[in-house]
Amino acid sequence: MKQTLPLIIVFGFGFFVIVAFFIPLRGFQDASQTFETWYTGVIAFFVFVGIFNIVKVNVNKIQRRLRDWQYSIMLLFFLVLMMTAGFVGGPDGGLFDYLFEHMQIPLGATMFSLLAFFVASAAFRAFRARTPEATLLLIAAVLVMIGRVPVGYYVWHGFPDLVEWIMNVPNTAAKRGILFGADLGLISMALRVLLGIERSYMGGGRE
Amino acid sequence: MLLIVLVIANQIALKAFDTPNDDGSSITLEWKTDSKFQFYEIFRAPNLSDEFQKICKLDGGASTYVDAQVQSGVQYYYVVKGLGSDGDTPSETAGPVSGAAQIFNLGRINIAICIIILFAAIIYYITRARRGEKLFVRKIPGIAAMEEAIGRATEMGKPVLYVPGIMDIDEPETIASMSILGRVAEKTAEYGTPLYVPTSKAMVMSMAQQVVKEAAIRVGRPDWFNIDNVNYLTDDQFGYVSAVDGIMVREKPATNFYLGKFYAESLILAETGFSTGAIQIAGTALPDQLPFFVAACDYTLIGEELYAASAYLSQEPVQLGSLKGQDVGKLIFVVVVILGVLDRLIGVDIIWQLFSTN
Numbered sequence: 018m019k020q021t022l023p024l025i026i027v028f029g030f031g032f033f034v035i036v037a038f039f040i041p042l043r044g045f046q047d048a049s050q051t052f053e054t055w056y057t058g059v060i061a062f063f064v065f066v067g068i069f070n071i072v073k074v075n076v077n078k079i080q081r082r083l084r085d086w087q088y089s090i091m092l093l094f095f096l097v098l099m100m101t102a103g104f105v106g107g108p109d110g111g112l113f114d115y116l117f118e119h120m121q122i123p124l125g126a127t128m129f130s131l132l133a134f135f136v137a138s139a140a141f142r143a144f145r146a147r148t149p150e151a152t153l154l155l156i157a158a159v160l161v162m163i164g165r166v167p168v169g170y171y172v173w174h175g176f177p178d179l180v181e182w183i184m185n186v187p188n189t190a191a192k193r194g195i196l197f198g199a200d201l202g203l204i205s206m207a208l209r210v211l212l213g214i215e216r217s218y219m220g221g222g223r224e
Numbered sequence: 225m226l227l228i229v230l231v232i233a234n235q236i237a238l239k240a241f242d243t244p245n246d247d248g249s250s251i252t253l254e255w256k257t258d259s260k261f262q263f264y265e266i267f268r269a270p271n272l273s274d275e276f277q278k279i280c281k282l283d284g285g286a287s288t289y290v291d292a293q294v295q296s297g298v299q300y301y302y303v304v305k306g307l308g309s310d311g312d313t314p315s316e317t318a319g320p321v322s323g324a325a326q327i328f329n330l331g332r333i334n335i336a337i338c339i340i341i342l343f344a345a346i347i348y349y350i351t352r353a354r355r356g357e358k359l360f361v362r363k364i365p366g367i368a369a370m371e372e373a374i375g376r377a378t379e380m381g382k383p384v385l386y387v388p389g390i391m392d393i394d395e396p397e398t399i400a401s402m403s404i405l406g407r408v409a410e411k412t413a414e415y416g417t418p419l420y421v422p423t424s425k426a427m428v429m430s431m432a433q434q435v436v437k438e439a440a441i442r443v444g445r446p447d448w449f450n451i452d453n454v455n456y457l458t459d460d461q462f463g464y465v466s467a468v469d470g471i472m473v474r475e476k477p478a479t480n481f482y483l484g485k486f487y488a489e490s491l492i493l494a495e496t497g498f499s500t501g502a503i504q505i506a507g508t509a510l511p512d513q514l515p516f517f518v519a520a521c522d523y524t525l526i527g528e529e530l531y532a533a534s535a536y537l538s539q540e541p542v543q544l545g546s547l548k549g550q551d552v553g554k555l556i557f558v559v560v561v562i563l564g565v566l567d568r569l570i571g572v573d574i575i576w577q578l579f580s581t582n
Contacts, residue, residue, distance in 0.1 A: 039336055041329050043247040056394060060427065067426030067456040074455050085474065121460070128462035132488060135495040135520075143519035192511040195527045197561075198554065199509040202528030203396050204342055205550035209535065210399070214350070214542055217406030217435065217534055 024213045031211045071096065157183060236315035240302045245332075248296030248325035253304065255315060257287040261306035266291070269301045272317065276303055296323045334579050341556060346549030353545030361547050366505055366523035367536045370481075373503045373522075374411045377478035383418035384408070385477035387468060387493060388432060389484020389508070390461055392425045396531070397509050401484035402428075402435055403534030404507075408481060409439035413448045420471060421454040424464040429456040465489040469496045482506040482521070483530060486513050494520035507533065528554075 030052060037049040075089035102113035146152040163169040164180030209215035236255050243250040253266065262284045267276035268291065282289060294300060301319035305312050353359055377384045386408055388401040405421065412419040413436075421436065423429040433454045440449040457467040469492065472480065480497040482490070483506065490506075490513040497504050498520050506517035507525025517524045525533055532550070535543035560575065567575040 035339075039329050039332055040327060041245055041247045042325055042327065043249070046247065060392065063426040063430070066430060067459075070426065070429060070456040074452050077452060121463075124466075125460065125462040128466050128492065129488065131492055135491045139491060139495055139516065139519040143515075195511045195514065196509075197557070199527030199531070201342065201550060201554050201557065202531035203509070204339065205346055205528075205546055205553070206396065206400055206403075206531040206535075208343055208346055209543065209546050214546060215403055215534060217403045217439075217538070 020216065024216070028211055028213065031207070068096070157187075236304055236306055236313060238302065238304050238315035238318040240300075240318035240321040242321065242323050243290060245326055245329040246323075248323040249294060250290050250292040251294050251300060251302075251321055251323050253289045253291065253302055253318070255287055255304055257285060258306060259284070260310065261308045261313070263307040264289075265305045265307060267303040267305065270298065272301055272319075276301070294323050296325055298322055331581065335581070338557070342550070342553040345553040345556070346546050349545040349549035349552065350542055351545075353541040353548075356541070359541070359544055359548045361536065361544050362551075364525070364529050364532065364536060366507065366525045366529060367533045369503075369523050370408065370505060370533075370537065371411055373479040373481075373505055374408065374415060374417060376503055377412075378415040378417045380478045382478035383420055383475055384412050384479045384481070385468075385471060385475075385497075385502070386419060386421045386481045387484070388421065388423060388428055389482075389486055390424045390464060390489060391485040393427045393431055395485050397483075397485040398428060400531045400534065402431055404481075404483050404530075404537065405432060406435045406439050407534060407537040409436040410443050413440040413445040414443045416445070416448060418450070419453060420475065420477065422457050422464075422468050422471060423455070424457060424459055424461075426456050429454060461487070461489060465492050468493060472496050472500050472502070476500050477502055480504045482508075482517065483525070483533070484508065485510065486517075491516035491520060497521075 034049055034052065037045040072093065075093050077083075078086050078089045079093075099113065099116060102111065102116060105111075106113055108114070140158070144151070144155040144158055146155050160176070161180050161183060163172065164176040164183075169176040169180075206215065236258070239254045241252055241254075242248070243252045255264075264282045264284070264286055265278055266280050266282070266289055268279050269276040279291065279293065280289065289304075291300075291302075299320035299322045301317050302321070303317050304315040306315075349359065374384055386405055388405060389395070389398055391398055393399065393402075409419060419436065421429075421432045423432055433451055436454050437446075437449050437451075440446050457464050471477070472493075473496070477500075480493075480502045482493055482497075482504070486493075486508050487510075490508070494504060494506060494517055504521035505523045505525070506521040507530040508514060508517065509527050509530055511527075514524065514526060528550070532547050535547050560579075564575040564579065567573060
């Protein structure tokens with residue numbers, strides 16, 4: 018029963034949503050939208066589950082003096098501070114806004130800015146011409162880089178057009194090929210899930 | 225008499241009809257646009273004897289309007305008035321017309337046929353597998369390397385890190401990731417290797433906890449499961465990245481899995497993992513993030529391979545049968561694509577129109 022009931026729910030709702038895609042009758046569309054609303058409601062509830070987990074894991078870490086437990090104190094302090102600031106002063110203006118604008122956003126931007134350096138280091142490894150494929154990648158990348166900067170146009174007027182062709186024809190063809198395969202894989206997985214052949218997502222068990 | 229003919233000739237020819245493939249709640253109006261009009265006004269009345277009410281005003285370039293404020297089965301009359309510098313020109317009255325609900329969206333019949341063909345191919349091979357027939361499924365290096373990667377972590381006495389992406393459980397990539405997590409957890413539990421699963425969504429955490437716990441029970445190692453190792457970090461994209469990077473730098477996992485839906489964080493995670501010397505296996509269906517994983521990881525599951533991974537890892541005949549069916553379905557669609565390209569080149573356009581979703 019522990020496995021059968023979820024399987025029935027998955028099959029029933031999954032099959033209904035597929036059928037509703039092809040049937041424009043209002044009842045089907047309304048029901049399909051209602052299910053999405055339920056999902057949103059469940060998501061909202063899980064905010065509390067997430068907060069509870071953060072508190073539980075970090076309190077446990079502090080109590081048992083596990084490695085780097087001091088950071089957990091900081092985490093819990095700011096969790097309580099942000100929540101209190103939000104509940105007392107509201108989300109607009111005040112301490113909550115100040116903390117968000119002057120701590121959260123700069124910290125996020127700092128992490129994002131690392132991407133520039135990581136792109137350079139990853140590109141350095143990827144563009145080493147060790148195999149014919151890597152050489153092809155290197156040539157395409159150099160052409161695109163030159164064509165995308167103003168100096169490329171002055172070196173040769175045809176560079177921007179060549180870059181457009183590389184991006185629009187071979188690049189788009191490859192991306193669409195990947196998407197095409199991914200979508201077929203998705204349909205196949207959906208069928209396995211709907212028919213109950215694939216169960217590992219609900220804790221496992223074989224057919 | 226001549227004046228009347230001229231007035232009719234100047235009128236806007238208006239066509240009103242029930243919008244196809246809907247629930248009967250809209251009526252479509254079509255007319256030939258004229259550059260002399262700056263605006264068009266749409267009027268509606270339930271009876272010819274009633275006063276026409278203006279329902280909207282459109283820019284001069286418009287030639288269609290879908291009135292979605294009608295009741296199914298009720299008759300309406302329409303007039304379109306062109307507003308120009310030379311004065312207003314009304315159309316002839318169109319109607320009576322009413323909206324009727326369609327049971328099946330015929331505009332999507334081609335999608336239905338494609339899905340039926342694919343489902344049929346998959347079910348056919350599943351049936352063959354159920355009969356005990358041995359099916360050959362091509363080797364996928366990234367998936368084949370998973371067990372080896374977990375074994376490496378075990379030998380080194382280091383943990384395994386599993387990152388299920390940054391999106392919620394309604395994303396297909398996340399569901400696929402949870403399926404693979406079940407297989408990875410079985411192996412790590414079997415070997416007694418610690419498994420960390422930091423998540424960025426509480427619902428994913430809840431599901432991942434259940435998946436890992438059940439996997440541990442399945443292989444007879446319920447004591448191995450530590451609920452605190454499958455935890456929620458934050459919904460914030462870069463907050464999550466910094467926390468996962470911290471785990472990599474502090475715990476130095478020997479094996480990192482990045483399987484799910486990723487955006488800008490893909491390269492930050494993969495490069496940090498590379499710098500710690502971990503063997504890395506990634507997989508996503510987003511073509512924009514794949515190059516980053518290919519550049520920074522040892523193995524990458526590209527698109528469909530992510531969805532196939534769980535079935536492949538299980539080695540169950542029925543699941544392998546579904547993979548075989550998927551491959552056959554893909555072959556059929558590749559043939560159709562080639563025919564479609566030829567069809568467009570020749571200019572016949574039969575396949576093009578057959579697969580049009582408009």
